[in-house]
Amino acid sequence: MKKKKDSNPKRKVHIAIAAGTVIIGLVIVLNYNLDQVKISGQRFGDNLAQIQSDLKDETTNYDVKVAQYQKGDISKDEILQISEKHVMVLNDILTKYNTLKPPETFVPSLELFKLSTQSQIESDKFLKEWIQTGDNSTKLRSDELLGRAFEYETRALDSFNKAKANSG
Numbered sequence: 001m002k003k004k005k006d007s008n009p010k011r012k013v014h015i016a017i018a019a020g021t022v023i024i025g026l027v028i029v030l031n032y033n034l035d036q037v038k039i040s041g042q043r044f045g046d047n048l049a050q051i052q053s054d055l056k057d058e059t060t061n062y063d064v065k066v067a068q069y070q071k072g073d074i075s076k077d078e079i080l081q082i083s084e085k086h087v088m089v090l091n092d093i094l095t096k097y098n099t100l101k102p103p104e105t106f107v108p109s110l111e112l113f114k115l116s117t118q119s120q121i122e123s124d125k126f127l128k129e130w131i132q133t134g135d136n137s138t139k140l141r142s143d144e145l146l147g148r149a150f151e152y153e154t155r156a157l158d159s160f161n162k163a164k165a166n167s168g
Contacts, residue, residue: 041103041167048113048160051096055117058093062086062124069131076131083128090121105163112156119149 062082069079097114123145130139 041106041164044100044102044106045164047100048102048110051093051100052113054096055090055093055120058086058089059120066127066131079131080128083124083131087121087124087128090117090124093117094121103163103167105167106160109156109159109163112152112159116149116152116156119145119152123149 065074065079065082065086068074069076074082094114094117097110097117100110102110123142126138126142126145129135130142
């Protein structure tokens with residue numbers, strides 16, 4: 001009977017080195033991918049914050065103009081022109097959401113931010129109609145839509161913060 005030869009010790013060392021190299025490579029790739037996800041999430045968050053800032057600035061400026069109109073400092077024609085431009089700016093802001101590439105966990109919050117902005121636009125269209133016609137039912141509808149916009153935004157922020165905490 002022949003005895004089995006023990007495996008070549010050098011071969012075992014080479015296999016161990018190869019396995020260690022593969023494991024180290026996998027760890028590096030995994031860490032790189034995790035870093036890329038964090039960078040992607042950070043970029044998404046920064047871009048979303050810029051869109052939200054633009055939206056806030058535009059709506060604040062418009063609210064100031066509406067208040068000036070209500071005090072009689074701006075004519076009806078002026079506020080109607082301002083309102084028309086305002087709605088166009090909001091529509092431009094709305095399209096910026098579509099350029100974002102959110103990580104999967106942030107998709108629901110992005111959709112809620114879009115719904116908030118869409119409701120804001122509809123609210124401001126009804127506000128413009130109220131200015132134009134004086135029909136109080138359009139003012140009431142504008143206020144309802146504005147309330148809905150705030151609800152969507154609150155839910156969007158909550159969803160965003162939860163996604164951020166879970167990805168963090």
